[in-house]
Amino acid sequence: MTVETYARRPPVETRGWDHVVEVGYRSPSGSIVLGDELSGAELPDLALEGRAGRYRVRVHYDWFRRKGLYKDGQRLLIMAFPGKGDEPVTYRRPSRR
Numbered sequence: 809m810t811v812e813t814y815a816r817r818p819p820v821e822t823r824g825w826d827h828v829v830e831v832g833y834r835s836p837s838g839s840i841v842l843g844d845e846l847s848g849a850e851l852p853d854l855a856l857e858g859r860a861g862r863y864r865v866r867v868h869y870d871w872f873r874r875k876g877l878y879k880d881g882q883r884l885l886i887m888a889f890p891g892k893g894d895e896p897v898t899y900r901r902p903s904r905r
Contacts, residue, residue: 811842811851814889817864822900825885830866832894840865840888854888864891869902 812818822828833840840854840863854865868885 809884825868826902827869828899830897833863
């Protein structure tokens with residue numbers, strides 16, 4: 809899993825990803841922290857230097873098959889940047905497997 813924060817909207821990249829979706833988020837506190845309740849792991853704060861306000865959060869997801877001894881895997885890229893709008897936008901939908 810990779811998390812990235814940008815000062816402005818980055819270009820949309822769908823190549824190599826199964827699913828790419830973007831949503832709006834309002835951070836009244838200047839913090840956007842995601843975590844895993846089961847493991848207690850917490851990701852770095854996605855808010856731009858503690859800036860409160862409107863953000864867009866773009867999530868890239870890829871599920872892949874491995875050959876050989878290793879099991880199938882998945883990867884995530886989560887990007888956050890200042891931006892208005894609450895409507896979800898789907899840039900790429902997963903194909904049927």
